[in-house]
Amino acid sequence: MSGFNSPHCGSLRAADEGREVELYGWVARRRDHGGVAFIDLRDRWGTVQVVVRSVSLVQTEVRNEYVIHIKGKVARRPAGSENPKMATGEVEVVADDLEIISEAKTPPFEIEDEVKADEALRLKYRYLDIRRPKMTHNLELRHRVVQAIHRYMDAHEFMEVETPMLLKGTPEGSRDFIVPSRLHPGEFFALPQSPQQLKQLLMVAGIGRYYQIARCLRDEDLRADRVVEITQLDVEMSFCTEEDVFTLIEGLWANVWKDVLGIEIPTPFPRIDMQESLLKYGTDKPDLRYGLEIADVGDALRETGATVLRGALDAGGVVRCFAVPGGKDMSRRELDELGVLARGAGAKGLAWIPGPLDRHISDGEMSAIKSAVHAGPDDVVLVVADRRRKAETVMGLLRREIARRRQLVRHGEWNFLWVYPMYLFEEDDLGNLTYGHHPFTSPWPEDMPLLETRPYDVRARAYDCVLNGVEISGGSIRIHQRDLQEKVFGILGMDAERIRSQFGHLLDAFEYGVPPHGGIAAGIDRLMMAIIETENIRDVVAFPKTQSHQDLMLGAPGVVDPKQLEELHIRVVPPKKPAS
């Protein structure tokens, strides 16, 4: 028995009328009328209605999710009984033979698009979850996007080169997943966080145009839009500028959208610089599908009598606000919920106008605030006063929350943009200088003199491509001069010894003829999230892990045989139990 070349259930159309077919699939539903029964037969391509008439076939015990094989003839449905909701709805298959290939237990949740089952259950029975047509469709769409990427990159003469999975660990960046070495006791490989250094070395090697659909692993805490094992389109090119990268990637997305979704997206994409993005949208990945632009009103409130606002300003902080159109209809309870959200994100509090603060704010200040955010008479203005970075985080969060709650997002829009330029250095929580993108990013040539004097003002040749509030790719033009690279490492506080042990190979390579180069990496998972408009990254990954990095289906991670540990020269020290 081979059904491999049989027609697909979901592919039958009116044109197939009269065909004698054999179908293989899963029983999605059975409707038994006594003398006649209907079976909706499902495969990867969709579902088709099978009609069963003969007494013996009707009486066959066919239950949901059984795998069956039928022989029959494709027929047009009787006039009036077509089902426009099904792609195959014009036809049905009249069965004259039916064979049960595999029985099935009642599944732990119903195989239908309307997901009701608990996330943990879906993950445990992922193979059933993927049977849901929506999940199957998501995976197929992902496949088509990746294929379109391969075609485009190949057409532009990019060469796919595989890079190793077993690398050397670095203390930079995110936490490494490490792999013990059997042959080198006490030594470990690290799994790639990205092929960053390797792709730069490929440029030194003269490859010129490299790409790879690469898996990258980062041992960090998860979020709704993060997975442990990300897939990224990794690109690096020689003798290029930012503009070459922008053009390439704009063309890539335009091609993918056209090929996969049949949608024309306009290029070039608009650009916004980092500072403006943080001010107006409270994030480095703004979603322009709704308004709610944030304004800084600190200057108008320098002398204000509202001490909560004044206090923040006096401490060197900022006051930021935006107007919620028609927000007067929000209840006190709803505003309090937003306050809880703001405090949860670390804000000292949330104020709103009109609200309790009004009597401490002068008329002049009030009108300055209202005009800054273009507030109308029915609007409510949300106000946060805090340290700049905190205020940005909180305003960004509130902006997203308000857009979601009040359904202000214009779905169906594709708002691509570049965040560019960014800054070379940032201040970390301890007030130390650290890199904004990564330590290989090139400074702007004209800002070079500021490197040692005013490092925070040095712009970086770094860019992010953002789609509908999702950062779908980011990259930079790299440093290709050994002395400049060493200088930047030095500004980042690395001593000569550390530079040599961590990055010696790169610096060595830079002494053998290195082309100027740059590139970009695009997260395929997040790209797919934007395409199918989901906020749950597990909707676009076949076998995702939980927030605590577990695979509920496989039961991973798990303990290993003591012999394996011995071979690897590893002894496990259990975590200390807190004294009870």
Add this chain to the structure above:
RNA sequence: GGUCCCGUGGUGUAGCCUGGCCAAACACGCGGCCCUGUCAAGGCCGAGAGCGCCGGUUCGAAUCCGGUCGGGACCGCCA
């Protein structure tokens, strides 16, 4: 590392705030019977949970308290 939400038949929820009327309700699913055109098929009948787990408070706990486990969201983190 921190904050918050959730955990009740196979599934999704209601009940929990304001303990007793809850040997727990509803829908879907599941099982049986009937039915020749349905497509969320329909009709009738039926089975199925002691409320994640442990402990406490109380005459009495699904409901209150503490702990724990699991899932999720967020802050930190994610070059």
